[in-house]
Amino acid sequence: QITLKESGPTLVRPTQTLTLTCTFSGFSLTTSGVAVGWIRQPPGKALEWLALIYWDDDTRYSPSLKTRLTITKDTSKNLVVLTMTNMDPVDTATYYCAQSSYNWNVLTWAFDIWGQGTTVTVSS
């Protein structure tokens, strides 16, 4: 059974750096064709993809947030870390991590399993 769980601060001050951890089980991020991504959702708004890290350490970022984001992994501890610098109130959202695995039949990546999400408020 694959599970993911996000953790991190619930309150962040403007200009601070946010660090979120995704701890997972049931799969290995050393397995070819596996990735973990981060997606956020501001209150009452749509989902927004942030970043993705692949089994081979390759990474992808949202173009609009690329300069502020860093995604890393620790395969020995089964976790993925997302850092976002220079936080602003507009970054207030629920942040989700999700597992993705490449589907060789339809040749695509989708986010198969999601964590429960962690809510982050940015306020002074």
Place this chain on the structure above:
Amino acid sequence: QSVLTQPPSASGTPGQRVNVSCSGSSSDIGTNPVDWYQQLPGAAPKLLIFGNNQRPSGVPDRFSGSKSGTSASLAISGLQSEDEAEYYCAAWDGSLNGPYVFGSGTKVTV
């Protein structure tokens, strides 16, 4: 602002069929497969359809997806009360290297 356009709402009575549309461009839906996610109230999103029309294990066959050109559609047949949720389409933009773009979401009311 979402890249993919969905109607804000859709509704139906139990047993009816509801369709949710998703409009994109040549670089996203026009190039790559479309995925759909269901988000029940207060819950995390769940993958409903991937690769335009594939259902993950455990997803009822009442849910189906299709794509034509730069648009996609999710159909829910035999609508049930537990289908009341927000539905999001998504696709990779450009190559599968990203970004992954979501739709604006459609609230389905039963």
